[in-house]
Amino acid sequence: MLELQGLRAGYGSIEAVHGIDLRVPQGQITAIIGPNGAGKSSTMLAIVGQVRTMGGSVRFQGEDITGLGPAERTRRGIAIAPEGRRIFADLTVRENLIVGGYLHTPAEAAAREEEVLQLFPRLRERAQQRAGSLSGGEQQMLAIGRALMARPQLLLVDELSLGLMPKVVDDIFAALLQLKAAGLTVLLVEQNIQRVLADADQVAVLTAGRLAYFGPADQAAAQTDLAKLLLS
Ligand SMILES: Nc1ncnc2c1ncn2[C@@H]1O[C@H](COP(=O)(O)OP(=O)(O)OP(=O)(O)O)[C@@H](O)[C@H]1O
Ligand SMILES: [Mg+2]
Known part of the structure; x- marks a missing residue:
């Protein structure tokens, strides 16, 4: 569904991602793990067109989207819940x-909103509440819910569990597995290796802007010393 070929990306003249090849198969959950500063967020932002691509290509559903802007990528079916969630604190949940x-007509948006509220009932209870007053877990649900409002075929979530209680992380992963069962493709950045090995189909380990491992999650632990890679 998504294919990165020799992707290079960065800021100004500084390259943060030094040529990664990654295939995200349709209907699966792919997780990127790696130490701080490895280029995980830069990769995610290059996929949605918010960080400049300096070489290589991004293909989505068989088409080269490397030159497209963020809005056109959203229209084609890619949405992101970014690192730090970036919800609008002064607006309500709704x-x-x-x-x-x-992007949708009011009727489509209303139908989509209902689906999101069914997926995250906590958001329904807090629909009229100022988003800035939500708990961290609720804010993450809102960031994912807001991304889902675009009706993406590929959902990106950067730092899914950062700072959240295990129970909330369980709830959010359960929601992602439900979305996967409904056909959504997911690419997430996640620091919790146990969670990744349990719930992701594929794992990519990124260190210093390069891919150190990419393969099935159930073989990752056997084929590579993940703990060592993550400390490198
Ligand atoms: N806006 C920016 N301007 C310049 N350099 C940046 C910017 N954002 C990130 N970088 C640099 O790009 C490199 C990769 O950062 P990135 O945020 O992609 O890493 P990460 O793997 O997501 O790290 P973390 O685990 O801390 O979120 C780092 O060296 C970082 O300093
Ligand atoms: Mg990051």
């Missing part, structure tokens, strides 16, 4: 969702 559904 207003944040409406912003995420801007």
Whole structure:
């Protein structure tokens, strides 16, 4: 579904991602893990067109999208819940969702909102609440919900569990598995290796802007010393 070929990306003249090849298969959960500063977020942002691509290509559903801007990529079916969540703190939960559904007619957006609220009932209870007053877990649900409002075929989530209680992380992973069962493709950045090995189909280990391992999650632990890679 998504294919990165020799992707290089960075900021100004500084390259942060030095040529990665990655295939994200349709209907699966692929997780990127790696130490701080490895280029995980830069890779995610290059996929959605928010960080400059300096070489290589991004292909989505068989088409080269390397030169497209962020809005066109959203239109084609890629949405992101970014690192730090970046919800609109002064808007209500409902207003944040409406912003995420801007591409749709009001009727489509309302139907989509209902699906999101079914997936995350906590958001329904807090629909009129200011988003900035939500707990960290609820904010993450809102960031994912807002991304889902675009009706993506590929959902990106950067730092899914950072700072969240295990129970909330369980709830969010359960929601992702439900979305996967409904056909969504997911690419996430996640620091919790146990979670990744349990719930992801494929794992990519990124160190210093390069791919150190990429393969099935159930073989990752046997084929590579993950702990050593993550400390490198
Ligand atoms: N806006 C920016 N301007 C310049 N350099 C940046 C910018 N954002 C990130 N970088 C640099 O790019 C490199 C990769 O950073 P990136 O945020 O992609 O890593 P990461 O793997 O997501 O790390 P973390 O685990 O801390 O989130 C780092 O050297 C970082 O300093
Ligand atoms: Mg990051």
